[in-house]
Every structure is written in C-alpha cells, then in structure tokens.
Amino acid sequence: MTMSLGIILILCLYVIIGVLDQISIQIGPYTPLFAATFTGWVMGDLQTGLMIGATLQLMTLGVATYGGATIPDFLSGAIMGTAYAIISGKGAEYGIGVAVPIGLLLTQLDILGRMCNTFFQHKADKFAEVGDYRGVERCNVLGIIPWTMSRILPVFIGLVFGEKVVSLINEMIPAWIMTGLKASGAILPAMGIAILMRYLPLKKYWPYFIIGFVLLAFGAEFFSVLGVALVGLALAAMYVMNQQHKVPVTSTNNVVDEYDDEEVEIDE
Template identity: 65%
Template sequence: MQGVSLLVVIALILYTVIAVVDQISIQCGLYTPLFAAVITGALLGDLPTGLIVGATLQLMTLGVATYGGATVPDYLSGAIMGTAYAIISGQGAEYGIGLAIPIGLLLTQMDILGRMTNSFFQHYADRCAENADYKGVERANLLGLLPWVLSRVIPVALGLIFGEAVVNGVNAIIPAWFMTGLKTAGAILPAMGMAILMRYLPIKKYYPYFIIGFVLIAFGGATFTVMAAALIGLALAALHLSRARERAAVQTLDEEEVEIDG
C-alpha cells in the first residue's frame, strides 16, 4: 500500500477548485461524482476503479440536485476521497463507494458553513450600495467564491494527505459481513437516483413511457442498450411535440373563426 504523492494531491486540489466553480456556474459536469472519480482514478493510475465508483455514485445521485439552493451532500469531495481510498487500499470499487457516501454526508456541514459565511459579503455589499460604491459590490461577489472553494478544498486536502492513516484505521474496524453488506448496498443504491427522478418527472401522467423503457431492457437487454431506449424515447417525445403543435394550431384557428363570426 502506498500513500498519495504530493504532486497528485496538488493536481487533485486544482481539479477541486475548477470543479467547485463548475458546480456553481455552468455545470458542464466537472463537478459531478462521475468526473471526480474518473479523474482521481486516472491520476492515481487506476482508471477502471474510478469509472465504477464514479458511475455508481452518479447513478445514485442523479436526482439529487440543488433545487432552489437547498444543501445536498458533497459527493464531489466524497467521490475524490472514496476513489483515492479504494485505490491506495487495494480493496476495490465497492469499498470506495461505501466510503464516499458517509464522507459526502459528513461534508454537508461544510457546504452550509460556506453559504452562511457568504452572508458577510452580502452585508458588505449592502453597505457599499449606500455609498453608490459599485466596485465594492463587485468585489463582494467575487470574494464570495472563497468560502465555496475553501469548503471543498480543505477537506479534500486533509483527506488525501492523511489518506493512508484513514484507510488503515477503517480497515482495522470493519468486519467481513459489513463489507459483504456494503457490496450489496452499492449494487442497489442507484435505485435512489431513479426514485428521485420519478418523483420529479410527471410519472403519473406519462407512466406508459416508463413501462416502455423498462420492458425494452428488462426483456430485451441482450439486444437493446440504454442508448437504444433513449432514441426510442426521443422518437416518442418528438411525436408528442408534433401532436401538441397540431393541437395548438387548431386552437388558434378556432379563435380566429370566433373573431370573424363576431
């Protein structure tokens, strides 16, 4: 077993900074556990483990998003540390998934702390506004990035530097049945991602499409892939859209006729 080299720690800290900016701005995906685990795996020389940890965490957290600024567990930091621990301990992807989840949950507190700290900058900006000091307002918003970045970078840096000690400590405590259970838990946890999405999407109205997707893969899994199901979904969506357009066109016609009659 070896620890994480200083160079890799620095690279991962830089990545974390970029990922946090991505998370609060354009969300192109660098902030997701999928990218975090894959990049960590690549930097530590074990891409396959990174791919499995990342994909599993991503599927589990598909529906877990910050709607309206609600705080969610920090699976970005969790994925980085979980993947790193899985690789340096040599225990495999399930071990990493099992660790990433509690780490992410624990770091929820850091997210809340960061958002609370930003109230300070809001007050600072309010004071600047009284003096029409627009440069001060600009400064306040830019400084607001600091709590965001620090709330992620500090735990990631500490977690990676003391990684070996953490792994050894965890290994000494965990019994075998727990590891078996964790593996099964890792296999069923993506159910949460699907369930949250089903809560967000209008499943009561459009459940037939859900059934189509399920049956395609459950019975035809040897022939169909998820990509195939997505394309069928796209075709069904396009049909719905064109029918909606036709209905709208008919409605406008009706309205115009009424006007003529009047």
C-alpha cells in the same frame, strides 16, 4: 498504491473548478459523475470512477440548495470515495459506501463556509451604501475563498493521508460493517432510479417506459443503453410531430365543445 503530490494537487485544483462551476454556470464539473470519473482517470482506473460517479449522480437527482439549504457534499465525497476505492482495491461498492458518509459529514464544513462568507457580504453592503461598486465586486470574489476552502481542506487532508486513513478504517471497522457498506453501495443505484421515476410523468407516458424496460430486460444482447436511448428519442420525436398535427375541436357557434380538452387529428 500511494498517491503522488502531483495527483493530489490536480484533484485539489479540480475541486476549485467544481466549486466555481457550482456557484456559477453549472455545466457539470461540480457533479459527482464528473468528479469521480476525473479522479478515476487521473488515478488510472476510469471504470471504477465511472461506476462510483454514476451511482452518486443518481442519488443527487432533483437535489439542490433551494433557499440556501445545505446538501451533502458529493463533490468531495466522490473524489475521496473514488480515490479510497482505487487505493484499497476493494471495488466501486466500497467507494460508494465511503463516499456517502463523507458527503454527509462535510455538510458541516459547508455550513461553516457559508457563515464565513457572510463577513464578505456584510462588507459588500457597506461598499454598496457609499456607491463603491468595485468594492462590492471585490467582496463577492473574496467570498469564494471560504466556500472553496471548505472543500479543498478535507480533500487535501484525506488524500495526503489516504493510504493511512484507508488502513485505519480497515482495521477499526468490523467486517460486518464493511459488508453492510458494500451491500448499501449495491442498493443505491436502485434507490436512485426510484427517485428518478418519482419525478417522471410515468402515469401519462407509461407505455414508453414499458418499451424501454422490455428492450433492456429481454433484448440486452441486441440493445445497449445508447440503443434504447435512441429508440426513446425516435418515439419522443414521433409524439411531438403527432401533437403538432392536432387542433382542438370547437362548435360552429364558436363555443368550445365540452370535450375541448381532447384533441382530434385532422387529415391534411
């Protein structure tokens, strides 16, 4: 399977949208879930795109560019990983295994894009000193160019030579490495879930976690992920409503009781 120039241009346009979303309102297109799903849809294999995107999304939970830190470029990695998986026909595990090193490698281009952006920001400082607010706005807009180019160029080159790149990878990489990539791709979802659990308040709400686990582990024939999510929503609503009917206990002389950190439900 080869990629047409039209598909490549559509995916490059999506990269631009993803970058603009990442540095502005962040409603979703910049995430690997959206990127991989869109790539799979455009290339006619939505299921593979969903599998790759969902796995990479789990890896990015809680990851952000705090303080301007550079993080793996899973936007580009998701697009190229999904495209390579579909072109090669090796499945989602292969695409995940390829997307991760691509995302890590492209951190260097992210740094280069940020460095080039400083040129426009210094120009903006000079415009600000003379009170030229239009010049400041113009520099901020132009600063988007190096940022987007740091994503578009690798994606465009990777997709244009995609089939040749995949063939070259298949010829050069030993079979045991390919097996390792597939194994790591299968392990990554578990690692993502572990990262998510690390940030959740499981010590306080562990009963709800057990309920969800039991429903999926022992009732998979009757419950889907959506069904368990709705049960969780109902339990959360019940918890919130119960909390709203509780008031802290205080002594008669307006001195807070020694057990004021606990709450007692009062019948209405």
